[in-house]
Amino acid sequence: MPQFEQVEVFSSLIFWSLLSFGILFFLLKRYAFPPILEALESREKKIRGDIDGAEKLREEARVLKENLEQELKSAHDKAKTIVQMANSESKKIQEKTLEETQAKVRQMQNDVEREMETSRNKLLGEIRSYTAALTIASTEKFLKKALDDKEKKRLAEESIEEVIKEMQQRTN
Amino acid sequence: MVNSNGFRQGMGIAFKLGLEMAVATALGGFIGYGADQILGTKPWGLVVGIVLGSAGGMLNVYRAAMQMTKELEEEEKKTDNPQDTDEQN
Amino acid sequence: MDSPLHHFELHPIIPISVMGVDLSINKAILAMWIGCALVFGLFMLAGKKGGSVVPSKLQSIFEIAMEFIQGMVEEFIGKEEGKKYFSFIASLFIFILTCNLIGLIPGSYTITSQLAVTGAFAFGIFILTLVIGFAKHGMHFLSILVPPGVPKIMIPLMVPIEIISMLARPISLSVRLFANMTAGHTVLAVLFGLAMSASIWIGWMPFGFTVIINGLEIAIAFIQAYIFTTLTCVYIGDVIKLH
Known part of the structure; x- marks a missing residue:
């Protein structure tokens, strides 16, 4: 095998290959790798940025939606409570009004009854007093004269008229 | 073709x-052998050297085999759920 | 007919001698230079536009290669540490791959089929791992000779074993690359010799094989370059992580 027998070329092979590798390494590192690596990195960064952006947007949308839902829910709740409150309030008011009305009605009833009572009492009193007066007047007349029927009737009418007149005078 | 490929890989x-x-x-x-030549302990240096050398060789083989197993497992993992890798890409 | 190994012989084209050391330029070195120049030219062409975000075809090929090597470096050395060694590993891969591939052109030469060259590279990498190890861990680096979990009484036995296994690594690294390249080219040479020496009636058969084996050799060129750089990564990773 010449690779083992041709010892005299080893020195040049080793020297030149190592040197060439060194130069290639330097040149690649200096000129060839940076643009390609940069492109790779920038693309990766861009993709990652895009994904991050999308993720962020999604997250934002989610938060927004959540907030909205929460707000909606709270608004719903609020409306519910308001309706409930209004309901109970109106019920209360209704009851109160009913009660008041009932009380008023009862009061009015009472009042009316009392008034009626008093007016009746008064009337009765008055009637009694007029009846008394009438009786007295008619009896007076009866006693004064013994009169015939015609006369009696006339006299009675007279006295009634008198009483009415008196009553009218009193009421007026 | 698959078979011969596997065979070649196995040979490799x-x-x-x-x-x-x-x-x-x-x-x-x-x-x-070198130690024998210098110290004049023929043939014990050669014996000890070959024993130690084969032990070192086994160590290297063991490490290489572990490396290969790891690579194989990773490949299998990749082929097991291709959907995942697809999504990642 | 010449021996199939005959074409591995090298003859100086431009004789150079510095202080008694023969540094002649020969076919192998010329082929290597041509390959390196081609690759560098391709790289410059790929990165010509300053690495646009939307890559051209050539750029995306090189990007895939770069990403591949990046993944390798990150896996074996580590994400942060790997960045420092990426250029070296990538250059190594490209250099070896170029040298492997340029030899497939009939009439040129594969410098990686010279054990002296692969040995020099493996030895250089071995020295590099030692330097990295000592620079990173100082004297503590010597603990790489004692695998974790070894009883104290085994240490005198384990240390020479570990030393031999460490020394064997660059040797197997260089021998593997050299042997693969030599074997491939020898097979090609034998087949081609057969094709040339046989009559045209039967000669087309070995010639067809030459073409097929040439395709196989391309795959081997990639695989060997990959193995060489992977193992380099593994060795560097080993001395950085220290178990």
């Missing part, structure tokens, strides 16, 4: 591991 692995073994053993023997 066998060659790789065998080379590790042979090189280390030869190196151990060489060092032992």
Whole structure:
């Protein structure tokens, strides 16, 4: 095998290959790798940025939606409570009004009854007093004269008229 | 084709591991032989050198095999759920 | 007919001698230079537009290669540490791949089929791992010779074993690359020799094989370059992580 027998070329092979590798390494590192690596990195960064952006947007949308839902829910709740409150309030008011009305009605009833009572009492009193007066007047007349029927009737009418007149005078 | 490919791969692995073994053993023997020449302890240096060398070779083979197993497992993992990798891409 | 190994012989084209050391330029070195120049030219072409975000075809090929090597470096050395060694590993891969591939052109030469060259690279990488290890861990680096979980009484036995296994690594690294390249080219040479020496009636058969084996050799060129750089990554990763 010449690779083992041709010892005299080893020195040049080793020297030149190592040197060439060194130069290639330097040149690649200096000129060839940076643009390609940069492109790779920038693309990766861009993709990652895009994904991050999308993720962020999604997250934002989610938060927004959540907030909205929460707000909606709270608004719903609020409306519910308001309706409930209004309901109970109106019920209360209704009851109160009913009660008041009932009380008023009862009061009015009472009042009316009392008034009626008093007016009746008064009337009765008055009637009694007029009846008394009438009786007295008619009896007076009866006693004064013994009169015939015609006369009696006339006299009675007279006295009634008198009483009415008196009553009218009193009421007026 | 798949079969011959697997066969060639297997030959490659066998060659790789065998080379590790042979090189280390030869190196151990060489060092032992050199020690014999210098110290005049023929043939014990050679014996000890070959024993140590083959042990070192086994160590290297073991490491290489572990490396290969790891790679194989990773490949299998990749082929097991291609959907995942698809989504990642 | 010549021996199939005959074409591995090298003859100086431009004789150079510095202080008694022969540094002649020969076919292997010329082929290597041409390959390196081609690759560098391609790289410059790929990155010509300053690395646009939307890549051209050539750029995306090189980007895939770069990403591939990046993944390798990150896996074996680590994400942060790996960045420092990426250029070196990538250059190594490209260099070896170029040298492997340029030799497939008939009439050129594969410098990686010279054990002296692969040995020099493997030895250089071995020294590099030692330097990295000592620079990173100082004297504590010597603990790499004692695998974790070894009883104290085994240490005198384990240390020489570990030393031999460490020394064997660059040797197997270089021998593997050299052997693969040599074997491939020898097979090609044998087949081609057969094709040339046989009559045209039967000669087309080995010639067809040459073409097929050439395709196989391309795959082997990639695989060997990959193995060489992967193992380099593994060795560097080992001394950085220290178990």
